[in-house]
Amino acid sequence: MAEWEVEPIREWRKRNPGAEHPTFEDAKRIVHELLADIDLSEIQPRGKNIGLSWSWIRDKFGQDRADQALQNWIPASEKYFDYWTALHIVTAERLRCREPLPDALANWLADVLEGKRTKPRRKPGKSWYAYHGRDLWIGYAVGILCTLGMSPTRNEASPHESACDVVGEHLSLSYEAIVRVWTNKRHTTGRVPAPWECWDQEIHQPHKKKARRLKHS
DSSP states (O other): OOTTOOHHHHHHHHHSTTOSSOOHHHHHHHHHHHHTTOOOSOOOOOHHHHHHHHHHHHHHHOHHHHHHHHHHHHHHTTTOHHHHHHHHHHHHHHHHTTOOOOHHHHHHHHHHHTTSSOOOOOOSSSOTTTTHHHHHHHHHHHHHHHHTTOOSOOOTTSOSOSHHHHHHHHHTOOHHHHHHHHHHHGGGTTSOOOGGGGTOHHHHSTTOOOOOSSOOO
């Protein structure tokens, strides 16, 4: 039995042997169960959390792994404001503690002081990843309904009972909004999104654990 076959799916199969697809109401119950314990809220800017995680990375995985993280963050800071913020936090904390700066961070700071590195422009509005995790779960839920035989979308003449209609009603989002997400995230069909794909808080806030009822693939 597939790992996504939650109780409402099993119950629907038992009640409707041979059915081509769930009814709209059955589909709503299935989606409710799939998404019941999932955090679909907006992901806040995470630069501070990334910076604070550096000491945790060093303590848990060692100095070499922490230095490698800095070497990854430095080129990322040229484009992403989050990583620029993270490097500032790590640098300030090391200086306050009178700790020597890792070589990569010392060189980065010298470049900043000399004007060779400049802060990337922060775009107005929501960050590009603000709803990334939510959208992966939307794609997953629509994909599961498609696996059960529902059409993902509809045309104007069709009844409003597609998989995107079901998920939109559950999340109080428009059909059009769900279709846009499905178009971009349909690769998640039949597979629970992994935590690193969703910018899971456990990655960037290592001291805060999020309980998950579903197992990750």
